Amino acid sequence: MENQKVILHGMWISPYLKRVELALKLKNIPFDYVEEDLSNKSELLLRYNPVYKKVPVLVHNGNPICESYVILEYIDETWKHGPRLMPEDxxxxxxxxxxxxxxxxxxxxxxxxxxxxxxxxxxxxxxxxxxxxxxxxxxxxxxxxxxxxxxxxxxxxxxxxxxxxxxxxxxxxxxxxxxxxxxxxxxxxxxxxxxxxxxxxxxxxxxxxxxxxxxxxxxxxxxxxxxxxxxx
Structure with missing residues (x-):
């Protein structure tokens, strides 16, 4: 599962996007990036995040994960290599x-x-x-x-x-x-x-x-x- 393709949908200046981007880079996880136009949201974004219709969205193994803090915990729980993003204690x-x-x-x-x-x-x-x-x-x-x-x-x-x-x-x-x-x-x-x-x-x-x-x-x-x- 860890080797499946990772895609990140975001908007370049969003601090919420930066959270996820930094986590992926710290963990050295390869990913493809899709820039979203929030004034003209893509069908993919609306399908992946129908509740909030916002970025970021992380797509892993075809499954979308929404909300930046939720994504951070998901990354830490899924990829065990690299620095742990959350303390063990x-x-x-x-x-x-x-x-x-x-x-x-x-x-x-x-x-x-x-x-x-x-x-x-x-x-x-x-x-x-x-x-x-x-x-x-x-x-x-x-x-x-x-x-x-x-x-x-x-x-x-x-x-x-x-x-x-x-x-x-x-x-x-x-x-x-x-x-x-x-x-x-x-x-x-x-x-x-x-x-x-x-x-x-x-x-x-x-x-x-x-x-x-x-x-x-x-x-x-x-x-x-x-x-x-x-x-x-």
């Missing part, structure tokens, strides 16, 4: 699940608010994001055995993937949004963690070109701001 696994959900729901939500606002509203959104980052900072001080991250391509796991998929292109994000997302002085553990992650070869390979990310985020931002202006 039940308590550590629970911690990974807890903080992964926090990053996905709380931190990502705050980030989206920063993208789609300006002026006082953006300042408020940034304050909320910094509060979430502060909680994650304190959590990671306890999570990492030495109090600081020691990440390489042989021990990177789900939590590293979740964090990196959100803030990996931080330079492009900061340029597009005009704010500093991750202050090294305020969040030294998170900043050193991110710096270690972006140096990994698999992360470099999965990171889109800087200018392309900047242009896309500026487009999304301007579209959101125009919609807000029109609504008011």
């Amino acid at each position: 039940p308590y550590r696994r629970a911690q990974v699940r807890f903080w992964s959900k926090f990053i996905q729901d709380q931190l990502f939500g705050a980030y989206v608010s920063v993208v789609k606002t300006e002026g006082e509203a953006q300042q408020k959104a940034m304050k909320e994001m910094e509060e979430k980052l502060g909680l994650l900072e304190n959590g990671m001080k306890k999570y990492f055995p030495s109090g600081k991250p020691e990440v390489n391509e042989n021990n990177a796991g789900v939590l590293d993937i979740m964090f990196c998929s959100l803030l990996g292109p931080y330079k492009s994000q900061e340029e597009a949004l005009g704010v500093k997302l991750l202050d090294a002085d305020k969040f030294p553990v998170l900043f050193s963690w991110l710096m270690a992650l972006v140096q990994l070869q698999v992360v470099k390979e999965a990171t889109p070109p800087h200018e392309k990310v900047v242009q896309f985020l500026q487009f999304v931002r301007h579209s959101a701001l125009r919609s807000t202006t029109s609504a008011s």
Whole structure:
């Protein structure tokens, strides 16, 4: 079963796609990639994910698996070689699940608010994001055995993937949004963690070109701001 063909359907800048892409690369699993146009969804995508109609979708042995976090666990359970993406210890696994959900729901939500606002509203959104980052900072001080991250391509796991998929292109994000997302002085553990992650070869390979990310985020931002202006 492990040798069956793997196909990944996604959209190039989606952080949800990046999670799966990084997992496949860390596990050294060959896969074919299909870029989806989310404004004109393919029949295959709609058939593979009729419930949410979203990417990513991993197709393995003809079977589609949907939702990025579910896919990460599926990859780890199916391909035993390479680094284990989830810890063996039940308590550590629970911690990974807890903080992964926090990053996905709380931190990502705050980030989206920063993208789609300006002026006082953006300042408020940034304050909320910094509060979430502060909680994650304190959590990671306890999570990492030495109090600081020691990440390489042989021990990177789900939590590293979740964090990196959100803030990996931080330079492009900061340029597009005009704010500093991750202050090294305020969040030294998170900043050193991110710096270690972006140096990994698999992360470099999965990171889109800087200018392309900047242009896309500026487009999304301007579209959101125009919609807000029109609504008011």
